[in-house]
Amino acid sequence: NAGVTQTPKFQVLKTGQSMTLQCAQDMNHEYMSWYRQDPGMGLRLIHYSVGAGITDQGEVPNGYNVSRSTTEDFPLRLLSAAPSQTSVYFCATSYYRGKGSEAFFGQGTRLTVV
Amino acid sequence: AQSVTQLDSHVSVSEGTPVLLRCNYSSSYSPSLFWYVQHPNKGLQLLLKYTSAATLVKGINGFEAEFKKSETSFHLTKPSAHMSDAAEYFCVVRGYNAGNNRKLIWGLGTSLAVNP
Numbered sequence: 001n002a003g004v005t006q007t008p009k010f011q012v013l014k015t016g017q018s019m020t021l022q023c024a025q026d027m028n029h030e031y032m033s034w035y036r037q038d039p040g041m042g043l044r045l046i047h048y049s050v051g052a053g054i055t056d057q058g059e060v061p062n063g064y065n066v067s068r069s070t071t072e073d074f075p076l077r078l079l080s081a082a083p084s085q086t087s088v089y090f091c092a093t094s095y096y097r098g099k100g101s102e103a104f105f106g107q108g109t110r111l112t113v114v
Numbered sequence: 115a116q117s118v119t120q121l122d123s124h125v126s127v128s129e130g131t132p133v134l135l136r137c138n139y140s141s142s143y144s145p146s147l148f149w150y151v152q153h154p155n156k157g158l159q160l161l162l163k164y165t166s167a168a169t170l171v172k173g174i175n176g177f178e179a180e181f182k183k184s185e186t187s188f189h190l191t192k193p194s195a196h197m198s199d200a201a202e203y204f205c206v207v208r209g210y211n212a213g214n215n216r217k218l219i220w221g222l223g224t225s226l227a228v229n230p
Contacts, residue, residue, distance in 0.1 A: 033217075040123075042204065042222040058217075090158065092218075101208075102148055103218060105158040 006106030013081040021076040023091030030096040032074040036087040081113045116141045118207045120221035133192040137205030147188045148206040200228045
């Protein structure tokens, strides 16, 4: 049981480049989300999805796109990387219904934009 | 609307002494509350969760937390700190309302240092 798998673990981009961060889960969770973590700012929600075909914006969506074509996958796309997007990115999944559903996290992607 | 405040950004204790990490929450409805831990350069791991069963919740690695509705608090404690407890700790609230808002609201974290 792999849980939540994020790839890549590390990435360096040049300003203006695009890339996709991958997130895959095998727990049949309806809810998937992307966070970024920056020093002193905790985790901030970028985008989330409550099921295949349904996505919505979080706190800091600008510069990022998502899609959810299957239950298992929730890729995050950086359209034109900027130095301000240097961060650690986490994918998280959980059951949508059920009050006590905790989130399960991938190991993170450390992204540097130069 | 839900919110969560971690009252200390940094806590330093000596090995073998008690740990107290403070968290206050705001929620219009009966919340679920969680504590997560993040060791340096690692992912996030669930320590414990409260879901309206027992108000004293026991978690992994000897940690526990008590839900106090009257004080809107969910403080994390451990009787005796170990060097391996040095990490970042996050308090998280998930509300439950008619709109079924399932988003997690994160505190800014408390960095725990354990001195030998």
